[in-house]
Amino acid sequence: MKKAILFLAAAAMVVSCKQLAENEYEVTGTFADNTFDGKTIILEKQGGMMGLTPIDTVKVEGDKFVIKGTATDPEMVMINVEGKTDGRINFILEPGEIEIKVDKDTLYKSVTGGTFNNEKLEEFKGISYKIYQENKKTEAANMAKGQEAMKTNDTVTLNKLRKDKESTVKKWNGQLVDFVKKNPKAYCNLMVLGQVAQMRISSMDEVKKLFDGLDPSLKKTKEGKQISDYFAKLEAEKNGQPAPTAEGAEAAGAKVGDLAPQFSAPTPDGKQLALKQALGKVTIVDFWASWCKPCRAENPNVVALYNELHSKGLNIIGVSLDRTADKWTEAITADKLTWNHVSNLKFWDEPIAKQYGVASIPATFVLDANGTIVAKDLRGPELKAKVQELLAKS
Numbered sequence: 005m006k007k008a009i010l011f012l013a014a015a016a017m018v019v020s021c022k023q024l025a026e027n028e029y030e031v032t033g034t035f036a037d038n039t040f041d042g043k044t045i046i047l048e049k050q051g052g053m054m055g056l057t058p059i060d061t062v063k064v065e066g067d068k069f070v071i072k073g074t075a076t077d078p079e080m081v082m083i084n085v086e087g088k089t090d091g092r093i094n095f096i097l098e099p100g101e102i103e104i105k106v107d108k109d110t111l112y113k114s115v116t117g118g119t120f121n122n123e124k125l126e127e128f129k130g131i132s133y134k135i136y137q138e139n140k141k142t143e144a145a146n147m148a149k150g151q152e153a154m155k156t157n158d159t160v161t162l163n164k165l166r167k168d169k170e171s172t173v174k175k176w177n178g179q180l181v182d183f184v185k186k187n188p189k190a191y192c193n194l195m196v197l198g199q200v201a202q203m204r205i206s207s208m209d210e211v212k213k214l215f216d217g218l219d220p221s222l223k224k225t226k227e228g229k230q231i232s233d234y235f236a237k238l239e240a241e242k243n244g245q246p247a248p249t250a251e252g253a254e255a256a257g258a259k260v261g262d263l264a265p266q267f268s269a270p271t272p273d274g275k276q277l278a279l280k281q282a283l284g285k286v287t288i289v290d291f292w293a294s295w296c297k298p299c300r301a302e303n304p305n306v307v308a309l310y311n312e313l314h315s316k317g318l319n320i321i322g323v324s325l326d327r328t329a330d331k332w333t334e335a336i337t338a339d340k341l342t343w344n345h346v347s348n349l350k351f352w353d354e355p356i357a358k359q360y361g362v363a364s365i366p367a368t369f370v371l372d373a374n375g376t377i378v379a380k381d382l383r384g385p386e387l388k389a390k391v392q393e394l395l396a397k398s
Contacts, residue, residue: 031071033104040064044086047071077225078121078191096121096191124190135176150385177205189219194227258360264375265359269346272333282344285317285398286391291367293325294335299366303339305384316395327351373398
């Protein structure tokens, strides 16, 4: 009897573990039911300035789809499901059996696994989502407190709220740093490091130290080489013109008291818009991107501010560091950002960001009616207080 049980167990392992050739991948996606039977699944990757590039197309059969192919280095890719308009499924394409449980309501909540890097990506997403929810809850509560404190000029409460926000960001930063240190072989760390840099809690030297601690295999990937080149460039610029780092940005870019650098760039509909055309009694130049989680988390506060004070003279012009028009415009629509927007879709090579010395986002510059920079990098209640102060003087 024992032999029979062992034989059946061994047979089950043979059936469940497919023999894939070297560099082969098999992506199996499972829906909750047959609703999407016959629908088209498109596997896509980032295509630079030209947008997303299709890799493969398959049909859903019943409640499943299967995509097969070969891959050498891991690469972040997306799945687009015909009939679904709530985003895409992001995962890491790499050799092995990759499993996707498609969320019936929201694609980005789909769960990926089956291979090392996708398991780690899911672990990272869990950490990020938990902190994001905590931050969102805290900000919602603090918004009301901040508004009340501004009415009564309660600086004690305003300072406490600012410190609370700083504490939340430091906590988030700390958890991301811990994740990188504990998972030196995880491909998603190449993206996690970008988030750490954006938060401006860790210095660029600390970010480089984290990168240096990653497995050598990650540094050989396309993204790893780009990061290596970036740090090499910073090193080369140390004795020359200040590099666009968190430490050097203020020296290299626009400062409080300066006349805001003029610029003109494409809007989402392809027209050119100049800063001088968008000036109001008060103007916020807001540097952001669809891929920037801290930016997206701050957007509801900016929307509320704009909706309340636009009629009194507040204008906003958003400058995106996106790479593709579709991601940019999707985020504008999703976050209900009804003000002016421009972008050259050049990521960190965005010329306007270089003009202003922006090394991390979100970044904001508050201009008066003459286009002079009167404040920078304010958030929430502090930003609202400054805008109200300027409008009262105009």
